[in-house]
Each structure stands twice: as structure tokens, then as C-alpha cells.
Amino acid sequence: MLLENKKGIIFGALDERSIAWKVAEKVHEQGGKFVLTNAPIALRMGKINELAEKCGTTVIPADATSMEDLNNLFTQAQEQLGGKLDFVLHSIGMSPNVRKNKAYTDLNHDWFQKTLDISALSFHKTMQVAWDQDAMKDWGSILALTYIAAQEAYPFYSDMADAKATLESIGRSFGYHYGVRNKVRVNTISQSPTVTSAGSGIAGFDKFFNFAEDMSPLGNADADSCADYCVTLFSDMCRYVTMQNLFHDGGYSTTGISSKVMEKWS
Ligand SMILES: NC(=O)c1ccc[n+]([C@@H]2O[C@H](COP(=O)([O-])OP(=O)(O)OC[C@H]3O[C@@H](n4cnc5c(N)ncnc54)[C@H](O)[C@@H]3O)[C@@H](O)[C@H]2O)c1
Numbered sequence: 001m002l003l004e005n006k007k008g009i010i011f012g013a014l015d016e017r018s019i020a021w022k023v024a025e026k027v028h029e030q031g032g033k034f035v036l037t038n039a040p041i042a043l044r045m046g047k048i049n050e051l052a053e054k055c056g057t058t059v060i061p062a063d064a065t066s067m068e069d070l071n072n073l074f075t076q077a078q079e080q081l082g083g084k085l086d087f088v089l090h091s092i093g094m095s096p097n098v099r100k101n102k103a104y105t106d107l108n109h110d111w112f113q114k115t116l117d118i119s120a121l122s123f124h125k126t127m128q129v130a131w132d133q134d135a136m137k138d139w140g141s142i143l144a145l146t147y148i149a150a151q152e153a154y155p156f157y158s159d160m161a162d163a164k165a166t167l168e169s170i171g172r173s174f175g176y177h178y179g180v181r182n183k184v185r186v187n188t189i190s191q192s193p194t195v196t197s198a199g200s201g202i203a204g205f206d207k208f209f210n211f212a213e214d215m216s217p218l219g220n221a222d223a224d225s226c227a228d229y230c231v232t233l234f235s236d237m238c239r240y241v242t243m244q245n246l247f248h249d250g251g252y253s254t255t256g257i258s259s260k261v262m263e264k265w266s
Helices: 019-029 038-046 048-055 067-081 111-134 160-182 205-215 223-234 261-263
Strands: 007-011 033-037 083-088 137-148 187-193 245-248
Touching: 007 019, 007 067, 019 033, 019 048, 019 083, 019 223, 033 048, 033 067, 033 160, 038 048, 067 083, 067 111, 083 111, 083 223, 111 160, 137 160, 137 223, 160 187, 160 245, 187 223, 205 261, 223 245
Parallel strands: 007 033, 007 083, 083 137, 137 187, 187 245
Antiparallel strands: none
16 A cells, blocks of 8 residues: 555546556555546547546546636645545647647648647646645655657657647656655656557557567566556655656666567578
8 A cells, every 4th residue: 555645636537548547547556546637628539527427526627728727627636535645647649740640850840749748748737736726745646658769869759749848848847846846756767668659640550569568678668667667756665756757658668678679680
């Protein structure tokens, strides 16, 4: 029961493949209490109510780009859970350019702004609302999910790469201020390719999923093990880890070449 007496908000569970879905299940198993949230449209399309029932909780709709929705979410979450929060998971990503297969050299810039707003600035907005409401307990833990295209070129990841680089930077920058004021930790987890709605929406996903599987000494990390990692970072076992981008990728990010990949070229 690593998360006994801990309370939080989990963003981004759409269906049972979602990383946030697995996190919710594991946090529940470890005794944590939380509210679930997602964009109003996702509530109509997804299965989040099933998850809420399973975890004995409720869903509070919020578009993570709207300060009004976020303010309402944090107010209601604290009312329902009976006090300040220990953890927040930001598991949100969407690019209209990726969805509509726009090449990186031919982006629609209005959509690009949407990508940045939904996938990166929403992380800042979430933390600013939590900060203004003084909603986090001291030594709380805030996490967001990211991808290695923030550091290296992955052409098919398009404008999401720029959004992830911004997201990671926001984690570091806000992490400084939150650490000083409340000892709150802010980290991003850079996850292996994972079969989910957002993941498989990217062109060529199968190929780079298989490539990463062959490159990583441990193979790709799946959503379940990502959820385990999130639980440890929400727990009191990692109290001095903050402002980090943590690779959860079976060793992919520090492997130059693997024998499996070399065999394919011989
Ligand atoms: N799947 C992968 O290969 C992979 C790899 C590394 C990182 N990630 C990251 O993990 C996170 C979760 O993605 P996932 O793979 O579980 O896919 P997913 O599609 O299940 O989750 C993405 C979520 O973002 C939500 N969302 C979109 N717009 C929103 C808005 N305006 N307000 C609130 N929520 C909104 C969606 O409704 C959905 O629940 C994302 O940040 C993603 O970039 C995914």
C-alpha cells in the first residue's frame, strides 16, 4: 500500500489501453484515492466511466487547455477527496497535424498552436492552477508523460516533438518554483512507444514500435510497467527526485546499436 492516504488527480484515461488507465488501476491497488478527468469530448467517446466505477471514484470533465475548467477541477477534486492533493498525473497528448498526416515541412500553424496548447501548455496551466489554489500538499509529486523525440529527431512525430521538448522544459522550470515553495516534485517520464489511441495514431507506429523493441536491451516498456514507475514516483520512496526527465524505455535512449538491429543489415 505505497499510496495509502494519498490523494490526487489523474488526467488522460480514455480506454483500457491508455497509460493513465493503467496508472489509475495501480494507484487504486496501492491504496491511493483520486478523481479522474478528461476532455468533455473524450468522456463521450471513451470508457472512462467504467474505470471510475472500478476504482470507486468520479469523473470531473475538464479541457486541460481551459483555465476555467482546470480551476473547477482542482476545486471539486479537493472537495471530493477532502483536502489538498499528493499527486497529479498529466497524461495528455494530441496533434491535429499528426492526426491529419501533415508533413513537418508543411504544418498548419493554427493546428501547431493547438498541439502546443493541448500537449505542453496544458501542463503549465495545470500546475499554475494548483499553485494558485495552493492545492498540493508539501512533498507532493507531479508527473507528465513524454517521448524521446524531444531530444532526437523522429520525423514522423512531427510537431509533437516540439510540444514534448516544451513540456519537459516546463517540468524543469515549474519544478524549481514548486520545490522551493512546497517541496513538490515535478518530473517527466519518457516512455517507450506504447500501443494506445495516441500512440497508434502516429504514421508508421508499428515500424518504430518494432525498431525500439529490437534496440532496447530490455525490450519496450509497456503501459503496465510505466504505471508501476508512476506509483513509485508518487510514493514517498523518491522524495528527492525532481526536475528530471526520466527515461522509462528498457535502455533504448542510451543504446547506440543492438545486435538484433545489426543482424537485419548483414
Ligand atoms: N503511446 C505512446 O507510444 C507514448 C509514448 C511516450 C509518451 N506517450 C505520452 O503518454 C501520454 C498518454 O498518451 P497515451 O499513449 O496513453 O494515449 P491516449 O490516447 O490513451 O491518451 C491521451 C489522452 O489525452 C487526452 N486529451 C486530449 N486532448 C485533451 C484536452 N484538451 N484536455 C484533456 N485531455 C485531453 C485524450 O482524451 C486522451 O485521454 C501522452 O502525453 C503521450 O504523448 C505516449
